[in-house]
Amino acid sequence: MHIPDGILPASVCLGGYVTAGAATWYSLRKIGRKEDPREGVPKASLLTAAFFVASWIHIPVPPASVHLVLNGLLGVVLGYYAFPAVLIGLFFQAVMFQHGGLSTLGVNATIMGIPALLAYYLFQLRNVVSKNNRVATTVFGFLAGAGGMGIGVFAAMVLLVTTVPAHVDAAAERASIYALTFAHIPLMVLEGVFTALVVLFLQRVKPDMLGENDKTSA
């Protein structure tokens, strides 16, 4: 999911910065409508750091273990702060661990951050049923987690397959995109289950963390 430097053509990298810039502008505009936009910054920042750390938790999937992306959960908890959070998280990862890259920061932020915003909107649909309904929270938590990762994986595969290898025919490209995306389905399910479990935990322990976004969505 973190495309490194040097892999993608410059036009795609620049396009990524344009879309990331637009998504950041949209998010900051929504945040700026709050009475005091700085009020939510410490919370969003600490949660950004917490998500960064939580993504290091390795879930055992015998015979190996995987770490989760958590962009869907990030969207659910942070709302409009999710895109800036993804941008900063990826910037840290690129600079500190060389995981991802500076030239591909815009692309990576787009393929992870926009699904996070979509996951936020998806999770808000649970309010149509009931905020306190455990089944609705589980279902929409699962959809937000699996969907957030699924859309990101699909976007990453489309970019990699269509821009990196030269002289590959369209049918082979399409087949590769589908094959690589379907190969990630078990991970999407795992991400969805994990997100649903965390969301249920938050609903039980600190439910205002799930409703906090409403304040920023003015």
Added chain:
Amino acid sequence: MIKLQLDAYAHLNTILHRWDPRYKTIGLMALIFAFSFVQDLRLLPFMVLTTWILFVVSRLPLSFLLDRLRLPAYFLLIMAVLLPFLSGETVLFEIGPLAAKEEGCLQLLVITVRFICILTVAIILFGTTPFLTTIKAMHALGLPFILTDMAFFSYRYLYEIGDHLKTMERAMKMRGFQGRGLGAIGMFASLAGTILVRSCEQSDRVYKAMSLRGYGRPRCFSEEFQAGLRDRIGLLIVILVAMVFAGLQFIIR
């Protein structure tokens, strides 16, 4: 938690270390983008030479660079295994039923060199300036205050929250948690949830404490930086080099 030591050599005294961080950020980012334009094999030696000159001037240790190249190299390894066999038409050699193609191999060479050069320039950019100074420079260049503040706070609490996670994992192990099998996922979800709840509660206290100390007043970091003629000349040279790379690639395309 891994101690990041990103700016462990930011105290050195070289031209690159003394360069105004705002100009350095603009210049080296322009060079990174110019490198990402390069697709022609003939430009690769010049790209390596430019990167090597910058690295030598920065006086960063080679071990520092190699340590930081290790992790992303795994992704490159995957590309190295797949690209020669998937990309191209002209067969170069065959391994059993698999045929390595010339176009794929050449493309792998371009990607590898571009990857190493861009990463090295990025390491020079962030290795020759204290990290927080770089963020201040970005703010002075127009980064919105919400992103600047979020970057400062996240950086400040990253280690602390990482230590919380380590402590909780140790406590779980001491209470007999093995963490094996998919059944453990519920416990891991509770662990992640606890990290989020603790961070959220801590942020309330942090916000109140910071409000008392005057947080919220507009700040301006641009006064902290003072560029001289040398800084401007440095920027001009690097921008020219970046333009030459992008221009040459455009001409010989």
